[in-house]
Amino acid sequence: MYAGNLVKNGGFEAGPHVFKNFSTGVLVLPLKQDKYSPIPGWMIQFAKPAKYINSKHFLVPSGNAAIELIGGRETGIAQTVRTVPKQFYNLTFIIGDANNDCHGTMTVQAFAGKASTQVSFVSSGKGWYKTVSLKFRADKTRTTIAFYNPFYHTKLFSPKQE
Template identity: 85%
Template sequence: MHGSKAQILPAWKVRTSDKRNLVKNGGFEVGPHVFKNFSREVLVLPLKQDKYSPIPGWMVQFMKPAKYIDSKHFLVPWGNAAVELIGGRETGIAQIVRTVPTQFYNLTFTIGDANNDCHGSMTVQAFAGKASTEVSFVSQGNGWFKTASLEFQADKTRTTVAFYNPFNHTKIYGFGHVCGPVIDDVSLVHVRK
């Protein structure tokens, strides 16, 4: 399934509140405190710099931070918060989930832009164990999202679910301001076959 195309789903069909969801904090509703009148986002340091992630269940990988954003200041696809992958190839988020070898699972997730003038062709690479997919879209920087899925067969008792942004992006009118695609509403459910 490496490099397979993701299936695009209507956003209303997927919700992280599903009791079958094996991912913890898939909607990123629990995370660092965003001050009302002081900050618009919170940079979350990678695991190499901070061993304790302020986003329960998730770890930021590689060398650069991810951005935790809220719905008061940005377009968040679902709920009150999401994560923006701002560091290009050097930023990713991951979670290790319990799975049963040989069983099938469906990973669904929502990607988009935060309505923050981040523009251009964007891609999110999603991994679940050895399976992967890339989902691309063109951002106009004015808020948009879509939901995708990846079905895979587990080969271990623990499977790493990860999301990466392979490209660097800047805002339309602020080339010094890095930005990137938004990840939200992550769900992993067992599929009976």
């Protein structure tokens, strides 16, 4: 295994500017609508935007920011990293909710080259997360890692007001 982090901006430390009093996050357009991603190293894929959220306004389990895959199956993020063919690597990532009242089963599918894993958990909207690892073997000098929601819909739960 290679020691160190091969992923550029893996904790989303750099990204679009979030205004001090702006608490909804920043929509980041997909590559086909904006050739230059405001999140260095990452491309927003498919047809719908992703949301860049910061730790001041949302629960972010690590670092200063995170990405919400808000467009269901039509939103994904990807990055191509340099790898050594036939070497084994471990892709570690965190899946969770942002403490924003999103309830229900959430799923993320992660890919690293030909390897993939699908991770689900049930959210109560209270800021829960878990760490996941995907071990993969590189078959080229560049390997694409990607994350997306394999389901078509996401929704915000609104409790009944009485």
